[in-house]
Amino acid sequence: MANRLLRSPLARLDLIDIWQFIADDNERAADGLLDKIEVALTMLRDNPLAGRARPELATALRSFPVGNYVLFYRPLPDGVELVRALNGRQDVQPENID
Template identity: 40%
Template sequence: MAGKNPQAARILKEKIQQACKKLAKFPNLGRRRDELIPRLRSFSVEDYLIFYFPLETGIEIARVVSGYRDLDAMFDVD
């Protein structure tokens, strides 16, 4: 995206950063994804998914990926 539309990429980056700050304060907002990895949660921002683990002091971001990706293959789910 950054190569085709740098301004859109900056806006998306800001939205993802804001979502991460919100999730750090309210880690249970995201959807539980125990079918992928125990304790994993996801939260969508536009067409992207933030995967994270809730912690006592916030969250740990596992990855941010396109929502169009094959999640089962990405997380090696049988």
């Protein structure tokens, strides 16, 4: 059975916002970044402990950088859940996660 890759409602909105922000200047670049994010998510789905542990933000939370963005995710018994996708310059606090 294949590992699952889930996206929280906030993560889905984050990905749309990222695409729209970049696409305002360059749709091809926006598509390229989302492709890189999908590649990273596939890797994380199969290697859920690859990212950095982030206990200061939430229990079992991990992060993984992709370009100027950081993917925040939780390992699951059978995959991962993308919780948020935020700009790496953002000062992320626990309240930004859920």
